[in-house]
Amino acid sequence: MYKALSLTVANWLSTLGSVGHFLSDVARSLRDVRIWTGLTVEQMRRIGVDSVPIALFISAFTGIVLSMQASYTLTGAVPLYFVGTAVGKGLLLELGPVLTGLVLAGRVGANIAAELGTMKVTEQVDALETLAYDPHSYLVVPRVIAASVMFPIVVAMASALGIVTGWLTAVNMLELSTFEFFKGIKMFYQDKDIWYGLVKSISFGFVIALVGCGMGLSVRGGAEGVGRATTKAVVYGSAMILVLDAVWAVTVL
Amino acid sequence: MISFKDVKKRFDSNVVLDGFSLDVHDGETMVILGYSGTGKSVALKHIVGLLEPDSGQVEVDEQIVHMLDRDGLTQLRSNVGYVFQSSALFDSMTVTENLKLGLKRQRLSDAEIRDRVAASLALVDMEGTEDRFPAELSGGMRKRVGIARAIALHPRYILYDEPTTGLDPVTSAVINQLMIRTREKLGVTGIVVTHDLESAYMVGDRIAMLYHGRIRQVGPVEEIRRTHDPVVRQFLDGRPEAAAEADSGMFRAFR
Numbered sequence A: 001m002y003k004a005l006s007l008t009v010a011n012w013l014s015t016l017g018s019v020g021h022f023l024s025d026v027a028r029s030l031r032d033v034r035i036w037t038g039l040t041v042e043q044m045r046r047i048g049v050d051s052v053p054i055a056l057f058i059s060a061f062t063g064i065v066l067s068m069q070a071s072y073t074l075t076g077a078v079p080l081y082f083v084g085t086a087v088g089k090g091l092l093l094e095l096g097p098v099l100t101g102l103v104l105a106g107r108v109g110a111n112i113a114a115e116l117g118t119m120k121v122t123e124q125v126d127a128l129e130t131l132a133y134d135p136h137s138y139l140v141v142p143r144v145i146a147a148s149v150m151f152p153i154v155v156a157m158a159s160a161l162g163i164v165t166g167w168l169t170a171v172n173m174l175e176l177s178t179f180e181f182f183k184g185i186k187m188f189y190q191d192k193d194i195w196y197g198l199v200k201s202i203s204f205g206f207v208i209a210l211v212g213c214g215m216g217l218s219v220r221g222g223a224e225g226v227g228r229a230t231t232k233a234v235v236y237g238s239a240m241i242l243v244l245d246a247v248w249a250v251t252v253l
Numbered sequence B: 001m002i003s004f005k006d007v008k009k010r011f012d013s014n015v016v017l018d019g020f021s022l023d024v025h026d027g028e029t030m031v032i033l034g035y036s037g038t039g040k041s042v043a044l045k046h047i048v049g050l051l052e053p054d055s056g057q058v059e060v061d062e063q064i065v066h067m068l069d070r071d072g073l074t075q076l077r078s079n080v081g082y083v084f085q086s087s088a089l090f091d092s093m094t095v096t097e098n099l100k101l102g103l104k105r106q107r108l109s110d111a112e113i114r115d116r117v118a119a120s121l122a123l124v125d126m127e128g129t130e131d132r133f134p135a136e137l138s139g140g141m142r143k144r145v146g147i148a149r150a151i152a153l154h155p156r157y158i159l160y161d162e163p164t165t166g167l168d169p170v171t172s173a174v175i176n177q178l179m180i181r182t183r184e185k186l187g188v189t190g191i192v193v194t195h196d197l198e199s200a201y202m203v204g205d206r207i208a209m210l211y212h213g214r215i216r217q218v219g220p221v222e223e224i225r226r227t228h229d230p231v232v233r234q235f236l237d238g239r240p241e242a243a244a245e246a247d248s249g250m251f252r253a254f255r
Helices: A002-029 A033-074 A082-121 A124-130 A135-173 A178-187 A191-217 A223-252 B040-047 B070-077 B095-104 B110-123 B139-151 B169-186 B197-203 B221-225 B230-237 B240-246
Strands: B002-011 B014-024 B029-033 B055-060 B080-083 B157-161 B189-194 B206-211 B214-220
Touching (some): A002 A135, A033 A135, A082 A124, A082 A135, A082 A223, A124 A135, A124 B080, A135 A178, A135 A191, A191 A223, B002 B040, B014 B040, B014 B055, B014 B214, B029 B040, B040 B055, B040 B157, B040 B189, B080 B139, B095 B110, B110 B169, B139 B157, B139 B169, B169 B189, B169 B197, B189 B197, B197 B221, B206 B221, B214 B221, B214 B230, B221 B230
Parallel strands (some): B029 B189, B029 B206, B080 B157, B157 B189
Antiparallel strands (some): B002 B055, B206 B214
C-alpha cells in the first residue's frame, strides 16, 4: 500500500517535472524570433482558417437550438424578447468559446499531437535538432502563438453566426420580431460580454496547442504511441478547457 | 577529435552503455560494429547532444557535449552532419527544402544555398529529384538525400547511423562508395555505425566492436579482420553456435 502510494506520488512528481521542463523550454524558445515568425503565419492558416468551417457549422446549429430552448423555457414566465438575451449572452459568454474550443481541441489538438508524434517516432525531430534547430522554436512556438491568435477570431465569427441563426429562428419560428430580439440582446449587454469570451478563447487556443505539442513531442514507441498521444491531447485539452472555463467564471464574472 | 570517456547510459533498468570509451581521430572513418540493439545508435546520439550520459562524458573538439549551453550546442551541431537510419527526411518538404533547412541556419545567401544544394545533390547523384517529396523516393534514394542533407552543411564530422541497413546489395555498394567519396572530396571525419561487415571493411580506417555496452576491441580494419578475440571473431564469422560460448563465464573478464 505504502509502496504503491509512493510510486504514484513519484510518478506525479515526475510528470510535473516534465511539464515544468517543457514549459521552460518553450518560454526560452521565444527568443528565436527569426525561426518562428515565418512558420507562425503558416500555422495561423492551418489552425485558424482551416477551422472556420467546422466552427461555423457548430455555432449555426447552436444558435437555432438556443433560440428554441430559450423560448420553451421563458414562454409565459417573462417577455419573449428575453430569447434575444439568452441567445446573445449564451453565445458570447459561454457556448461560442467553449463549444468551439471543445471542437477545436479535437481538430487542432489531435492534429498537432499526431503530426509531432509521427515526426518524433520517425526521427524527424532528432533530425531537426541535428540541423541546429530547437524543436520548441520550430514546432511548438509557432503552433501555440497561431492558436492563441486565431482562436478568438474563429470564436468571434462562430458567435456572430450563432446569433444570426438564433435571430433567424426567432423571427421565423417564434412570434418574435427583429426589433424585439435585438432589444433582448441589448438589454443586458456589457462590453465585458465581448472581451470575456475572446480572452477566454485565447487561453483555450494556448492550452490546446500546448497540450497537443507536449503530447506529440513526448511520444514513445511507434504508431501505438502516436495514437495514445493523440487521444490524450484531445482528452486533456478538453478537460483543460472546462477547468479554465470555470476559473475564468469564478475570477472574472 | 571525438572522445567517449567512460560513458554510461541506461534506459529504465536496461543498461545500454556501460563504460564506453573510444577516440575518433580527425580525418579518419571509424566504424562501430555490434549486434543489433547493443547501443551503437545511442552512442552516436551522445555526440550531438540528443542524449546525455548518466555518467562519463563525450568530447567533441575538447568540448564536453553535455556541458554545452544552448548556443554552444547549436554551434557544435552546425559542424556535425547526421545521417539517420530511417533517413529522417521531413516528409512535408521537397528534397530541395530538406537540404535548404539546415543551410538557412548558417545564414548563407540565397545563391550560396542554391549552389550548395545543387553540389550536394550532384555528389550523391540525385540531380533531378529537387522537387520530389520523400514519399516519392525509394529507400536508397532517401538515404542518398539524407547524406546530401548532411554534407550540404560542410560539416567537420559526419555520423552515419546504419547507412546500408535494409538496402539491396547494389544500393548498399552505392552508399558505401558515396561515403568514401564524401571523405575523399570533403576530408571529413566519419563515424559509421553498422552491422554490415562488407560496408565496414570498405569504408572504415579503424573498426571498434561494441559489446555489452563497451568497446571489446578497436583497431585498423586488417587487424580486426585477423582478430582472435572470440566475441569479435564470432561476430565477423557470423557463427550463431558460438554465441553462447562467447557469452559464457570464461570470456566475461573481457567485458
